[in-house]
Amino acid sequence: MSCSVLGIGLAGFGTVGSGVWKILEEHGRLIESRSQGSAAMEIRKIAVRDLSKKREGNTPAELFTTSLMEVVENPSVDIVVELIGGTEAAFDLVTKALKAGKPVVTGNKALLAERGTELFAISKETNTPIYFEAAVAGGIPIIKAVQQSLVGNQIESIAGIINGTSNYILQRMTEAGLSYPEALKEAKDLGYAEADETLDVNGWDAAHKAIILGSIAHGFLINYKNVYVRGIEKVTPLDIQFASDLGYVVKLLSLVIANKDGGIEIRTQPSFLSKTHILASVHDVFNAVAIKGDHLGESLFYGRGAGQGPTASSVVSDLVEATRGSETNMGFLPYKKTGDLVDIDDTATSYYVRFSVTDRPGVIADIASVLAKHEIGISGTHSPVDADNPDAEFVEMVFLLHTCPFGRLKLALAEVENLDCLTNRPVVFRIEAL
Amino acid sequence: MSCSVLGIGLAGFGTVGSGVWKILEEHGRLIESRSQGSAAMEIRKIAVRDLSKKREGNTPAELFTTSLMEVVENPSVDIVVELIGGTEAAFDLVTKALKAGKPVVTGNKALLAERGTELFAISKETNTPIYFEAAVAGGIPIIKAVQQSLVGNQIESIAGIINGTSNYILQRMTEAGLSYPEALKEAKDLGYAEADETLDVNGWDAAHKAIILGSIAHGFLINYKNVYVRGIEKVTPLDIQFASDLGYVVKLLSLVIANKDGGIEIRTQPSFLSKTHILASVHDVFNAVAIKGDHLGESLFYGRGAGQGPTASSVVSDLVEATRGSETNMGFLPYKKTGDLVDIDDTATSYYVRFSVTDRPGVIADIASVLAKHEIGISGTHSPVDADNPDAEFVEMVFLLHTCPFGRLKLALAEVENLDCLTNRPVVFRIEAL
Known part of the structure; x- marks a missing residue:
């Protein structure tokens, strides 16, 4: 057991990044104890856009830099955390870190869903892992569940409610008969929808997560261009009412289903779901993922899919994983070149x-x-x-x-x-x- | 990444043991691929009571032995799986395996809850891990969730429905107004209760699991003698009816609650729970555990708490964990000598x-x-x-x-x-x- 302190470089210090700082400050000692000393770590560099912005907590000014690359290049940084979002600068940053042999922890679902093929190839080549629990369903440990707990199962189906904003909007349309624009406005007022809500309501945020889940469940990187995605923008109170009359609720469901003949169905769209199904009880901005394994049977994971605490909690869990070294711990790597996606x-x-x-x-x-x-x-x-x-x-x-x-x-x-x-x-x- | 094949020794070949055999036979190659070759394994010795008993599947006769110790001593065995139950022979077996430097995977909750102090001390001394996902809530990966996913959280509360038999009996008393003896008989007829139902209905099966969860959540081994446990044997249809009138359901709840001042409350007893709480919807023999972390917030894990597939699935997941080597992967070890249990x-x-x-x-x-x-x-x-x-x-x-x-x-x-x-x-x- 190594007891040396590992250096963390944070790229991005918004909601999640400052949450990671908070957790390490509050619970750093606890984390060390729990890992029998092997997960001693320290944030040593933080890249931000604007140095003059006031930061919560007592983060030392000398940690901050405006240079993303400094986070990777700094010799005291051993593990890089990518929380800047987007698929361009983030791609360069992650690539550079992997090539420097520094494990990466990321919460960037778009990056993985759109450029995973390239990134995991570099990860394999450099023998340097990428961890991404925070990229899917915030605080729900669904990546580890699929990768580790279901390792002895063919994964027959994954069904998720993995966009909290959409779930909230549909719920308010159901409960209060609101129109889509009214419910969206309410979600924005409550901070449940971002200023630009596009990716949440057009289904792509959920689809990115489903692509990641499907990829780790089936061992090949699912091409996002072949994935069927519909959003909730056109759902009407009338259809929600009729759904209810007929015993259903309307939910934005993301599905990854393995057919008997080995084909994989993957789709995200507002769908009818029986009111008695356990996923029908997922309310507000909560997320839930139901997984069926051929030996495990049904299981369900439920929790907060976004927000500072839950997402930072997943980043920290990945950091601890990363401190364990990559020798027998590469996290996920595709083991098939491709698979059969059902049209x-x-x-x-x-x-x-x-x-x-x-x-x-x-x-x-x-x-x-x-x-x-x-x-x-x-x-x-x-x-x-x-x-x-x-x-x-x-x-x-x-x-x-x-x-x-x-x-x-x-x-x-x-x-x-x-x-x-x-x-x-x-x-x-x-x-x-x- | 080591590509050598690891040898497994199985002590016990009942429902779960033969489930492990099945999974490795069906999905051995898949497991190897998923672990990038590091989790190649093979069952090399199986201890049973009766060699003449007919076994499902095509297990080679030469693997079987009636000697428990042979499973540990056989030089081709690298990892020992203990599935014999009980706290005497199982204790000797696990001790011997640890002392031989062979990691142990066990599903034996009584063993851990009653003799964990001794066993984890030997585990630490010998630097050899014990894995026990299968000991709590069958196929639900609750041990890994607490240990890994919540590693950056103070765990404020754990609330579980973790005995399927009791849950089924209480549900039938609620739904159909059955008396306790009637519901118990039904559970037995359906194979949901064992011939000797004592540990299920007197609360101790659930309590053992709660003791394990509480111990890993709070870092010290909770002494089972200080734990409050009540079973469901005396629950009457009248109180269930009154509960319902008042907006509650009666559930056998296992709770581990951290008080503000650091004290730990731990108890298992039939309790009133609001009908609107998500745990109130846990039906039949399903299990569920709700966990609150100070950063994660609320989360819930739900699935099959017993049975061949789910439990064997957890054993296999632990086996893969065990193949990763113990250098930075000791699983759980207590990091406090003791803690403050609330009277x-x-x-x-x-x-x-x-x-x-x-x-x-x-x-x-x-x-x-x-x-x-x-x-x-x-x-x-x-x-x-x-x-x-x-x-x-x-x-x-x-x-x-x-x-x-x-x-x-x-x-x-x-x-x-x-x-x-x-x-x-x-x-x-x-x-x-x-």
Whole structure:
């Protein structure tokens, strides 16, 4: 057991970076004790944009630099923590650290999801590990769970609610009947959505995390260009209401599913989920990931997916991991060049489809016969009549459809759209039977 | 990275042992790939009681022995897996393995909870680790979560439903109004309770697990003799019904709580828990552990707490950990000699107390004035009248009591018991506000 103190270089000192400082200051001794002395560490360099900015806590001025590269180059730094975000400067920084033989701890999901192939190749080449627990679901130790705890399992499925902002917005639309813009505004007012909410609500933040989870679960780096991603921006209170009528909630679900024949389905989209499923009870900005292993069976990991404490807590846990040395501890490395991603058109679930139609005789027959022609079965319908206006001219008609490939549904709906009774494009949600 | 194959010796080849064999046979190559070649392993010796018993799968006859010690002594064995249970032979086996410098993987909670002090001392002395993920909550990676993921946190509380049998019995009493003996019989018929259910229903199986969790969370070995444990044998359908009327469920809860002043409360008992708490949704034989860290905040881990696949999955995960070598990877070692356990009489919660009384004028006044004398506040009462028999002579009267130390409540109840209106001893449940 080595008892020398390891030097940490922090690139970025925002919410998470200063959280790491806090934890090491408060609990440095505790961490040393718990690791039997092997995880003695000290922050020795911190790169920031603006030296003049006032910093919380008593961080010595001499630690700060505006040079990112100094964090790597400083000879007293043994491990580099990348918390600057983005995929350009962060890529250069991480590459440089690995090439210098300095293990990297990062919370940058976009970096890993978009440039993981390059980075893990360098990691392997240089025999220097990258740790990234903080990149997925904040304080939930889901990376270690997949990598270590499920090491003896084929991972049959991963289903996650891994974007807190979206979860909060959908919840408020469900509970309070808010429109999407109203719920988004509320989330912003509460600090649950960033000034630029794009990546949260368009699904890509969750998709990046799912790509990372899928990659470590299946051993090859999933190309983000082949991943199906839809956001929550177009979800309406009407569909949420209908979902509820039918026993479902709408959740932004990220799924990685291994098919029987070895293909991997990966998708992130707002989906219908039974109200009785445990993921349906994930509220507010909490995250949860349900994993099914062939021997382990079902398990679920739940906690705070963002915020200073939880994310910094994951960074510190990775730092301790990094102090253990890379000899038999490279963290994750891909062990397959590639894998078989299932085309979204070939993925099959059941569906909720809402048609906005002109209410004239024959409408249902017209739509149903197009569906029948494409061999899509109807398992149920839902079209509540407006009690005050039973003869309304335009109505919403919901069909619940039996499981079929998404591609076949698309063909059928393209044909339905040609019917003159439609006043709007059909609205589709997958019903996920997890 | 070492690529030599490590030899495993299995002591015990029941449900879990044969599950380990299965996983290594099915997924040995996958495990090697995932660990970049460092976790190549092979089972080389299996100790069983009866050589003539027919074994599942194609285990070669020459691996089997009836000698426990051969599993340790065989020079081709590098890591010893102890799955025989009990605290005598298992203790000798583990001791011998550690002294031979062979890391141990065990699923034996009683052994660790009762003889951990001795075993971890030998582990430290011999610089040889003991891994025990399988000892607590089967397939839930709760040991690694506490040790690794929360390494940068003071662990404020651990609340677990960690005995599946009890959880199932209480659930059936709740759902179907079964009596305890009826629900127990059902659990046995379904294979959810063992032939001898004692340790499951008297709370000790859960308590052993809580002792292990508390010990790794707080760095010292908790003496099982100082732990408060109550089982579910005396829980009645009536109290479950009243709990439900009041918005609670009855769960066998194991708690490890760190007080502000550093004291540790540890107890296992059937308790009232709000129906809205996430642990209230843990059904059937599932287990769940909620952990609060000072930086991480709340998190929850949920999954199968027993059974072949889940438990063997944890053993295999520990085996991979063990292949990484002990140089900076001793797993858990106590880092404090002792800690301050809070006496059960000094632990404070609110309470549900049910009094069976003769219905005569003055009863409520008599009881209430004893409580008042002991400065115990009443926050609510509940005593449903039998609609068909409003003048019944004997009634059940429930008082909900404000938070006070358990010792004070005991004194007050001893005095209440002297009142001649009581027809039975008062029934007490803690109301846990997690």
